Amino acid sequence: MRTIYRFIRARDSLMRGVFFACALFCLLALGCICAFLLMDGLPFIARVGAANFFGTTWNLHENLYGILPMIIASLYVTGLATLIGVVTGLGTAVALYKFCPKKMVHPIRQLVNLLAGVPSVIYGLFGMIVLVPFLREYISPNGVGYGVLAASVILGIMVLPTIVSVSLDALDAVPKSYYEGSLALGATREQTVFTVMVPAAKSGILAAVVLSIARAIGETMAVIMVIGGSPVMPESLFQSVRTLTANIAMGATELFGDAVTALVATGVVLFVFTLFLNISFSLLKREKA
Amino acid sequence: MTRHQRQIRRAQLLRIFAQGMLFLTLLMLSGIVIFILASGLPHINMQLLFGDYGKYPSIKPALLGTLSLTLLALVIAAPIGIGTALFLTEYTRTRSHLIRAIRIASETLSGIPSIVYGIFGYLVFAVALGFKYSLLGGGITLAIMILPLVVRSTEESLLAVPQSLREASLALGASKVRMIFTIVLPCAMSGILTSLILAAGRVISESAVLILTIGMVVNKMPESLMSPGTSLALDVYYFGSNGYPEQAAATGVVLLIVMIGINLLAVFLGKVFGKGELMHG
């Protein structure tokens, strides 16, 4: 009997150690990612100089690594995509919340959840073979379909499922008594929804917005299939440009010399952006709780 | 019109706008899926699926690549993720600083864009460890990418196991490890399986990581895990941007079918296992 207890105790501390090691691995992974990116990226930025790295010209043959055009393009695309996604997604969520036949709500939600799992290359492919030619033929003033508008529309559609389901959750979390209370005061259903319920779900909706910004700025594949890819300053909605993510992915096919480290440094900049967004998202979540 | 009437009118207009947006969302999302299905289905054939890559393209290397990447990522991420979740839920009594650090790490990991994982994987596996482009490097990078997802959803399943069952088993003299393996894990099994399946979906739909880690060699069957390779999602991109739009759409259909299958499997597992398991919550 004695040995059994000793065996049980030993096994217990062994497994505890194993689980602990697993948990440490998560910490380690993050540490490694940060270390590798920073160790490669920061010295590069220091070496070529911040003026060069944050300059306006990207030309690997002349050792010019200016990523300002990519930063600007990323911000344009993200901003426009979020605008499209939020207006459409929030409207959809509100309609699903109160202005849609009850029987339809559940199937539509399921469908939206299912569509959230559609791989981003599928969106990219759609953009490439439908949206870009369409923009080129019918909308674009200069005969170019690629560019900020195409990328924004595709990303805007792509983030829709996230926005719809997160904001609908936020609306559902608002106490029903608010709704009833407002109706009892003589407000119409529409007034109640738009002046009471939506403002009450504000922080949850904001979280959905931040989440979709993070997805849009980090998305690569859907973007590179519709953005063109020229590393130039975006001056029009219809012009081949490059985002930060596209810079890394497209650079990967032309790896030589310092190009790799330039891409790593681009990754660092992207990492900093998303870190910032993550922190705002956690803060919003905490505020809600 | 009085001010009151104007307000009512404005709210009504907003409602009509919202309903229009709902319509638009459904139209766009289903439009994309239907379009891909319509343009891809006619081009699915045996040559594309299982033929050798020669004069005509084939996705046989991609099928093998996707399968091995998925298995590799799950084999690595599942034990580590479940172990981490167990540590976070079952052993949280002490070392709260450490727990906080792990939470923050896992939340941060989940927010990193996949292309950044890609460049990390490239630096570590292709360059530092000298693997060059390899399925192994891609699989490990994907495993790290899905780790936070596995941890978080496993944690949720573990927390749903009633505390009374833990108490009962401990009171019977079970050690913590026995409690975990005979009571907690079996009770949380359906949730954990569902989360693993969804994580597999994440792996299958991923492509940005792979561009930088496995090399997008679309025309050769990988010989081992150390070979470069391709995946279904990568093939969609490759075909699309190299003048094979029909094959791209057909591959997209295969990818969509796999994803829908995976989602249905997750729902089904949740239903089958979910019943009668945690009756006394």
Added chain:
Amino acid sequence: MGKNAISVKDCNLHYGSVPALKNVTMDIRERKVTALIGPSGCGKSTFLRIFNRMNDLIESCRITGEILVEGNDIYASGVDVIQLRKTVGMVFQKPNPFPMSIYDNIAFAPRTFGIRKKAELSEIIERTLYRAGLWYEVKDRLHQSALGLSGGQQQRLCIARALAAEPRILLMDEPTSALDPISTGTIEALIMELKAEYTIVIVTHNMQQATRISDKTAFFLLGELVEYGGTQKVFSNPFDGRTESYITGRFG
């Protein structure tokens, strides 16, 4: 005069900085039923959970004083909690069978302690189910889920499951509070039978139950042991005015 199964001296227990038990000193006789009564939140359940160290699960819980179970200080360093919990079994307020078969539920504790042989397990299962008065009701469906049993049957299964660890002391935390009167009666009869072999400590909300089944009764109020003595004496002629107020229903 019997021996003491449990002996508590100057026990104090705090949750964080909130005291839950104050200077409790009390001896519990072997092979007797001892009832712990008192209003909600008086510390009686907390007190019960000291004896198998279930309070260890609560992070902020601190315990001082001397607690001897069968003469051993169970809070001394180097004590094996697993061994302690094998000696001191526990039955909970809500029946909590594991979501597995009746057979596996009972076999849980023996398997924990290394019994794997089928014949041996079957013998233990039959004996303990019989002891818990459940054998004839379930012998034909041992391999069906325990969750299919009624509430009263589930609770008897939990008692059988505890007995299968071969404890000498049985702690019961309001074991009938979630059950209907008929099941309650069955369990009470079972407790009366079990006390020939086991020391039983039972927390109860139901004062009639305490008078029906216990030999000694302890009355707790706000973390203090107010009165402790023979059940008859406590209920018919309490020593403390507060006990009298409680048992006559003036508060609680």
